[in-house]
Amino acid sequence: xxxxxxxxxxxxxxxxxxxxxxxxxxxxxxxxxxxxxxxxxxxxxxxxxxxxxxxxxxxxxxxxxxxxxxxxxxxxxxxxxxxxxxxxxxxxxxxxxxxxxxxxxxxxxxxxxxxxxxxxxxxxxxxxxxxxxxxxxxxxxxxxxxxxxxxxxxxxxxxxxxxxxxxxxxxxxxxxxxxxxxxxxxxxxxxxxxxxxxxxxxxxxxxxxxxxxxxxxxxxxxxxxxxxxxxxxxxxxxxxxxxxxxxxxxxxxxxxxxxxxxxxxxxxxxxxxxxxxxxxxxxxxxxxxxxxxxxxxxxxxxxxxxxxxxxxxxxxxxxxxxxxxxxxxxxxxxxxxxxxxxxxxxxxxxxxxxxxxxxxxxxxxxxxxxxxxxxxxxxxxxxxxxxxxxxxx
Amino acid sequence: xxxxxxxxxxxxxxxxxxxxxxxxxxxxxxxxxxxxxxxxxxxxxxxxxxxxxxxxxxxxxxxxxxxxxxxxxxxxxxxxxxxxxxxxxxxxxxxxxxxxxxxxxxxxxxxxxxxxxxxxxxxxxxxxxxxxxxxxxxxxxxxxxxxxxxxxxxxxxxxxxxxxxxxxxxxxxxxxxxxxxxxxxxxxxxxxxxxxxxxxxxxxxxxxxxxxxxxxxxxxxxxxxxxxxxxxxxxxxxxxxxxxxxxxxxxxxxxxxxxxxx
Numbered sequence: 001x002x003x004x005x006x007x008x009x010x011x012x013x014x015x016x017x018x019x020x021x022x023x024x025x026x027x028x029x030x031x032x033x034x035x036x037x038x039x040x041x042x043x044x045x046x047x048x049x050x051x052x053x054x055x056x057x058x059x060x061x062x063x064x065x066x067x068x069x070x071x072x073x074x075x076x077x078x079x080x081x082x083x084x085x086x087x088x089x090x091x092x093x094x095x096x097x098x099x100x101x102x103x104x105x106x107x108x109x110x111x112x113x114x115x116x117x118x119x120x121x122x123x124x125x126x127x128x129x130x131x132x133x134x135x136x137x138x139x140x141x142x143x144x145x146x147x148x149x150x151x152x153x154x155x156x157x158x159x160x161x162x163x164x165x166x167x168x169x170x171x172x173x174x175x176x177x178x179x180x181x182x183x184x185x186x187x188x189x190x191x192x193x194x195x196x197x198x199x200x201x202x203x204x205x206x207x208x209x210x211x212x213x214x215x216x217x218x219x220x221x222x223x224x225x226x227x228x229x230x231x232x233x234x235x236x237x238x239x240x241x242x243x244x245x246x247x248x249x250x251x252x253x254x255x256x257x258x259x260x261x262x263x264x265x266x267x268x269x270x271x272x273x274x275x276x277x278x279x280x281x282x283x284x285x286x287x288x289x290x291x292x293x294x295x296x297x298x299x300x301x302x303x304x305x306x307x308x309x310x311x312x313x314x315x316x317x318x319x320x321x322x323x324x325x326x327x328x329x330x331x332x333x334x335x336x337x338x339x340x341x342x343x344x345x346x347x348x349x350x351x352x353x354x355x356x357x358x359x360x361x362x363x364x365x366x367x368x369x370x371x372x373x374x375x376x377x378x379x380x381x382x383x384x385x386x387x388x389x390x391x392x393x
Numbered sequence: 394x395x396x397x398x399x400x401x402x403x404x405x406x407x408x409x410x411x412x413x414x415x416x417x418x419x420x421x422x423x424x425x426x427x428x429x430x431x432x433x434x435x436x437x438x439x440x441x442x443x444x445x446x447x448x449x450x451x452x453x454x455x456x457x458x459x460x461x462x463x464x465x466x467x468x469x470x471x472x473x474x475x476x477x478x479x480x481x482x483x484x485x486x487x488x489x490x491x492x493x494x495x496x497x498x499x500x501x502x503x504x505x506x507x508x509x510x511x512x513x514x515x516x517x518x519x520x521x522x523x524x525x526x527x528x529x530x531x532x533x534x535x536x537x538x539x540x541x542x543x544x545x546x547x548x549x550x551x552x553x554x555x556x557x558x559x560x561x562x563x564x565x566x567x568x569x570x571x572x573x574x575x576x577x578x579x580x581x582x583x584x585x586x587x588x589x590x591x592x593x594x595x596x597x598x599x600x601x602x603x604x605x606x607x608x609x610x611x612x613x614x615x616x617x618x619x620x621x622x623x624x625x626x627x628x629x630x631x632x633x634x635x636x637x638x639x640x641x642x643x644x645x646x647x648x649x650x651x652x653x654x655x
Contacts, residue, residue: 031604
């Protein structure tokens with residue numbers, strides 16, 4: 001018992017009284033005004049569908065993954081969406097490993113409701129074969145640091161991850177045309193999810209029996225708040241969800257005031273998310289252009305280098321040679337469900353080949369543009385013979 | 394003797410240098426009374442570093458390591474801020490940001506006897522002195538100085554407390570007065586700095602308290618002139634903020650918690 005006391009976070013009476021008295025004068029201890037958010041930073045990982053969001057000191061990671069499953073019987077042509085939360089013990093001394101606590105479940109439910117009930121994610125586009133195969137989208141939210149207001153941060157992480165996730169393209173193939181063929185992302189460009197609108201959660205904390213209200217409470221403010229309310233709205237002003245689980249009662253006028261504030265904040269946050277996603281997509285497209293002529297996924301941090309005209313021709317010939325050799329050795333029939341084997345092999349071989357041959361050839365999109373310089377005929381021929389190569393999209 | 398990994402070095406060459414755990418500091422000038430301070434451990438004739446920090450030396454025989462951490466390692470005669478978290482018949486249980494709770498005997502107050510035990514609630518903030526600090530046992534505290542007088546120890550009323558690193562606390566306590574504190578009118582606020590990284594501030598208005606606490610938190614990695622500039626910026630912003638109702642301040646620093654819009 002003593003060890004648990006030693007490891008928990010304690011708040012002093014002095015802090016509690018001070019924060020409450022300062023709030024009665026509309027002063028917050030970090031200098032913000034009661035309706036201001038902390039600094040929001042949205043970053044993305046290398047893979048599609050991974051986001052990292054920081055709101056002040058609160059830090060959440062969102063990961064989206066997809067799997068093909070059988071649909072529910074009562075909704076045979078809709079995909080499924082599931083939210084999972086993980087409250088890592090490193091985020092807060094109060095988080096225990098193992099089964100999610102009450103707040104973890106509430107957070108998951110709140111984000112799920114905001115996305116599902118408002119039909120933000122299009123479920124019917126996730127259907128592949130009605131009644132047999134649909135996409136099951138899973139969003140994992142990992143809480144890394146609890147600096148207060150996990151709900152808003154986790155919601156933004158989920159949205160950012162969903163907006164950047166790409167699901168592999170599927171077609172029907174096989175002997176009877178009923179089997180699902182999942183194409184490798186290197187072969188066919190994966191597709192983004194269809195998101196109709198962005199439900200943004202805005203959390204309010206109430207103090208002094210409903211007299212004072214703040215937006216985006218910090219960890220200390222959350223420890224002494226009397227009640228909390230979360231309103232999920234989109235930038236059009238539609239209310240997607242409202243949650244107030246216990247705590248001090250507040251009057252109707254306060255609630256309508258909060259909803260109006262939430263509408264303003266939702267517009268602001270939506271534009272921030274959109275900007276972050278747009279810059280991610282641009283960077284991703286640039287990476288694809290590099291990959292188009294390098295046939296390998298380079299590091300973005302590698303410096304661009306100038307590629308001379310004859311170098312392209314030489315390299316293309318060299319590549320064509322290599323691929324001819326490879327194909328005679330290891331060509332394999334495409335398997336029905338799964339990634340075509342030889343494509344993977346080619347890519348692996350490419351990587352080895354490129355790396356050891358010349359560090360100078362890592363195509364820089366700023367210096368090489370497929371339309372300004374003519375593509376040598378050997379290069380075109382090689383891309384036609386071997387459909388496994390990444391075709392221009 | 395796992396410290397053998399690093400080559401033995403001359404003590405003098407390491408003064409004011411950063412050392413890492415395991416570095417052996419040998420060839421000490423032969424002194425009768427070696428005073429080993431925090432962060433160092435004496436092993437026969439070798440001094441081993443236990444933490445990452447700067448090796449300091451004071452003539453004729455004092456050696457210690459200066460490091461900055463978020464957790465506190467109790468050492469005797471340190472003055473720190475503790476939070477009461479419990480009580481048993483003999484001691485108050487006090488949290489001091491170390492690995493185990495500290496014990497404050499209920500009689501360790503000026504004129505304290507079993508009959509007049511002070512009423513300290515859970516969550517009270519105390520300014521205390523470390524009396525015993527051995528590895529493995531709970532540290533012991535006292536609210537009196539060595540002669541038994543109160544000397545400003547005891548519970549702190551009102552004000553606001555915040556956490557920082559031990560390095561920042563030491564910087565604030567150094568002489569001459571730290572620039573960030575110098576920049577404020579020293580008559581207009583009270584401050585108590587605990588060597589365990591806890592700082593308590595009180596002033597006449599809440600906005601003053603908020604200003605001081607944010608300035609201190611932001612000053613950890615700034616130089617003297619940067620600190621002075623930062624405080625000036627914050628005070629100006631507060632003046633303009635008081636006349637409007639929106640807007641707040643950004644300080645470009647690692648530990649800044651005051652945010653701003655243009």
